[in-house]
C-alpha cells in the first residue's frame with residue numbers, strides 16, 4: 001500500500017464516516033424477525049395459528065441481551081438506523097486498518 005493511496009482512502013472513508021455520524025441516525029443492534037401470538041383469543045393468530053411477524057432489535061451489552069419490539073410503522077426507519085450503525089462500524093474498522101498499515105509503512109522506512 002503506498003502513502004498517496006492511503007491518504008486518499010483515509011479522506012474518502014472519514015468523509016463518509018463523518019457524514020453518517022453527523023446525521024446521528026443509527027442504532028446499535030441486530031434486526032430480528034420473530035413470530036408471536038398477540039394474546040387476543042379471537043385473533044387469527046390464536047384461531048388460525050397464523051402468527052404475527054414482528055421486528056425486534058436485539059442488543060448485547062455487558063453480556064446481557066435485550067430485545068426491543070419495533071412498531072410496524074417504525075420498521076423501515078429502524079432497519080435503516082441499524083444498517084447505518086453497521087456501516088459506521090465498518091468504516092471505523094477500515095480507518096483503524098489504514099492506520100495499522102501506516103505504522104508498518106513507517107517502520108519499514110525507518111528500518112531502511
Ligand SMILES: [Zn+2]
Pocket residue numbers: 037038039040043044045046052
Ligand atoms: Zn394476534
